[in-house]
Amino acid sequence: HTNADYDLSTPIDPNAIGLRQKLPGYGDAHFSLFMRKLFIKALGYSEDALSRPIVGVVNTYSSFNPCHANVPQLLDAVKRGVQLSGGLAIDFPTISLHESFSSPTSMYLRNLMSMDTEEMIQAQPVDAVVLIGGCDKTTPAQLMGGISANKPIIHLVTGPMMPGSYQGVRIGACTDCRNNWAKFRAGTLDIEDISALNEELAPTGGTCGVMGTASTMACILVALGMMPIHGATAPAVSSARLRIAESTGTHAVQLAKTQLRPQTLLTRDSFLNAITVLQAIGGSTNAIVHLMAIANRHPAVAGTITLDTVDEIGRTTPLLVDLKPSGDNYMTDFHNAGGMLALLHELKPLLHLSALTITGRTLGEDLSLTPYRPFPSTIIRPFASPLYPSSSLIVLRGNLAPGGAVMKASASKYTHLLHHRGPCVVFTSPSDMAARIDSPTLNVTPSSILLLQSIGPVGNPGMPEAGLIPIPRKLAAQGVQDMLRISDGRMSGTAGGTIILHVSPESADPSSTFGIVRDGDIIVCDATARSITLEVDDGEIRRRKAEREQRAASGTETWETRRRVRGYRGLYMREVNQAEEGADFGFLTAAGPVPGVSRAE
Ligand code: FES
Numbered sequence: 001h002t003n004a005d006y007d008l009s010t011p012i013d014p015n016a017i018g019l020r021q022k023l024p025g026y027g028d029a030h031f032s033l034f035m036r037k038l039f040i041k042a043l044g045y046s047e048d049a050l051s052r053p054i055v056g057v058v059n060t061y062s063s064f065n066p067c068h069a070n071v072p073q074l075l076d077a078v079k080r081g082v083q084l085s086g087g088l089a090i091d092f093p094t095i096s097l098h099e100s101f102s103s104p105t106s107m108y109l110r111n112l113m114s115m116d117t118e119e120m121i122q123a124q125p126v127d128a129v130v131l132i133g134g135c136d137k138t139t140p141a142q143l144m145g146g147i148s149a150n151k152p153i154i155h156l157v158t159g160p161m162m163p164g165s166y167q168g169v170r171i172g173a174c175t176d177c178r179n180n181w182a183k184f185r186a187g188t189l190d191i192e193d194i195s196a197l198n199e200e201l202a203p204t205g206g207t208c209g210v211m212g213t214a215s216t217m218a219c220i221l222v223a224l225g226m227m228p229i230h231g232a233t234a235p236a237v238s239s240a241r242l243r244i245a246e247s248t249g250t251h252a253v254q255l256a257k258t259q260l261r262p263q264t265l266l267t268r269d270s271f272l273n274a275i276t277v278l279q280a281i282g283g284s285t286n287a288i289v290h291l292m293a294i295a296n297r298h299p300a301v302a303g304t305i306t307l308d309t310v311d312e313i314g315r316t317t318p319l320l321v322d323l324k325p326s327g328d329n330y331m332t333d334f335h336n337a338g339g340m341l342a343l344l345h346e347l348k349p350l351l352h353l354s355a356l357t358i359t360g361r362t363l364g365e366d367l368s369l370t371p372y373r374p375f376p377s378t379i380i381r382p383f384a385s386p387l388y389p390s391s392s393l394i395v396l397r398g399n400l401a402p403g404g405a406v407m408k409a410s411a412s413k414y415t416h417l418l419h420h421r422g423p424c425v426v427f428t429s430p431s432d433m434a435a436r437i438d439s440p441t442l443n444v445t446p447s448s449i450l451l452l453q454s455i456g457p458v459g460n461p462g463m464p465e466a467g468l469i470p471i472p473r474k475l476a477a478q479g480v481q482d483m484l485r486i487s488d489g490r491m492s493g494t495a496g497g498t499i500i501l502h503v504s505p506e507s508a509d510p511s512s513t514f515g516i517v518r519d520g521d522i523i524v525c526d527a528t529a530r531s532i533t534l535e536v537d538d539g540e541i542r543r544r545k546a547e548r549e550q551r552a553a554s555g556t557e558t559w560e561t562r563r564r565v566r567g568y569r570g571l572y573m574r575e576v577n578q579a580e581e582g583a584d585f586g587f588l589t590a591a592g593p594v595p596g597v598s599r600a601e
């Protein structure tokens with residue numbers, strides 16, 4: 001008897017489903033397939049199993065990643081879904097990033113994870129891939145890599161953690177981590193309280209339980225059509241989460257057959273939907289950076305979605321979801337209030353319902369086919385009584401940030417600071433800030449503007465989440481809870497306050513104005529006019545820039561010398577683009593190192 005695969009007279013189709021896909025180059029295609037089969041059979045697979053569509057399942061489990069603690073159960077459930085639907089599920093690892101265990105920052109490693117994801121999807125004979133991720137940088141990294149690889153993909157998030165409790169008050173990572181730490185700094189919480197809180201802030205596995213970056217990206221994946229409608233909010237520890245995983249496996253087998261690829265599924269409209277949801281949930285500022293990076297991976301979308309698109313959509317989109325840090329509640333509350341299904345129904349008039357989803361149908365069709373019985377809720381507000389009328393996330397420009405800057409206006413604690421003119425207190429680096437911020441002699445008042453330089457993508461590789469500049473201790477002790485703060489870095493999606501982030505170009509860039517601001521300079525923020533202005537005349541700005549150039553020329557550490565660093569760090573510093581482009585590596589974008597030439601197949 002013969003096996004058709006080894007019939008030397010028939011050509012082997014490299015685009016076939018299953019093991020015939022993308023054979024390694026042994027010269028002879030039949031021999032390559034023979035080799036591939038003999039090795040995978042060492043794992044015990046039969047010819048029957050190997051004749052099925054192959055669904056790759058990305059395993060991002062790590063014992064350093066509590067946000068992914070449930071990945072082993074999710075893997076089981078996805079495989080069950082795949083196998084019940086006639087596919088063969090094969091899991092494989094990629095790197096795993098947790099916010100607290102990714103020094104210097106998880107953002108520094110996001111692009112590395114996207115490369116790992118893209119290359120492993122390319123390298124292996126998968127017909128579709130389930131991307132299991134959850135913690136902040138993992139879902140954007142997976143989508144960036146998945147779009148670039150352009151094989152059918154579907155996302156499965158690990159889901160949010162449950163809230164904890166301390167002295168009868170619900171608490172959760174990580175808005176309450178920051179609030180309570182600020183109280184401890186101000187002396188209103190003692191060491192016993194802060195230690196007890198530490199035990200309860202992350203009481204289960206899963207992603208941070210507020211509308212931080214992880215939850216924001218999960219909601220955005222639904223809005224983009226890359227994840228089923230119910231996929232975003234079910235708690236990590238719930239049985240619902242496992243059923244979502246099982247059905248994700250079923251969807252993946254369908255995708256393996258239809259070969260609906262992300263560059264086909266995603267259009268500009270999908271991104272407009274994503275930004276509408278981002279504004280309506282009061283989502284994380286980090287999601288803006290990620291969305292720019294994701295859009296710029298897509299040859300047909302790159303350049304058509306910018307910071308201005310985010311601001312424009314915000315002007316007509318109310319903030320409807322009452323979760324921390326903009327509001328008061330937790331992801332479990334959003335889930336119990338109907339989650340993304342209820343929100344998308346509320347947002348229908350603003351959505352592009354003809355955008356495609358992983359089901360192969362349009363978003364509008366998915367919504368009308370998913371059973372939905374509305375009920376009144378204070379967590380998801382109706383259009384008529386939003387939590388914040390519009391423009392939760394805004395984009396500011398001006399001489400201080402010609403490339404743009406971002407602010408989550410809805411998370412401002414003292415809203416008068418949204419329109420504020422004041423003298424700034426400049427910290428030239430995080431270490432300068434650490435050394436002086438709590439000094440009793442720091443020349444600062446509640447109307448000062450705190451400005452932190454050198455935490456941009458290149459200046460502090462990885463663009464740390466240091467933008468939540470702490471309130472100087474002497475002011476915190478007087479009860480000051482918010483001040484206008486500006487930096488070229490990021491802040492956690494779970495943080496709040498009147499905080500301007502992602503100032504571009506960053507201070508380390510020799511052309512930046514942000515890098516020449518000095519103590520006492522007057523800055524004017526006008527959220528309504530979307531402007532951020534340094535009130536220093538152009539002549540003085542030019543003089544300071546020339547002076548800086550001279551200093552750089554005579555110094556040892558210049559923009560250029562820093563770019564000669566070895567290893568991944570060197571690659572990062574040379575290739576990372578600015579925040580408004582997504583802080584991606586230029587050579588990974590759709591424009592690529594040579595504009596107009598995309599990946600050769
Ligand atoms: Fe992983 Fe917050 S640390 S989601």
Ligand code: MG
Pocket residue numbers: 099136212213214492493494
């Ligand atoms: Mg975070």
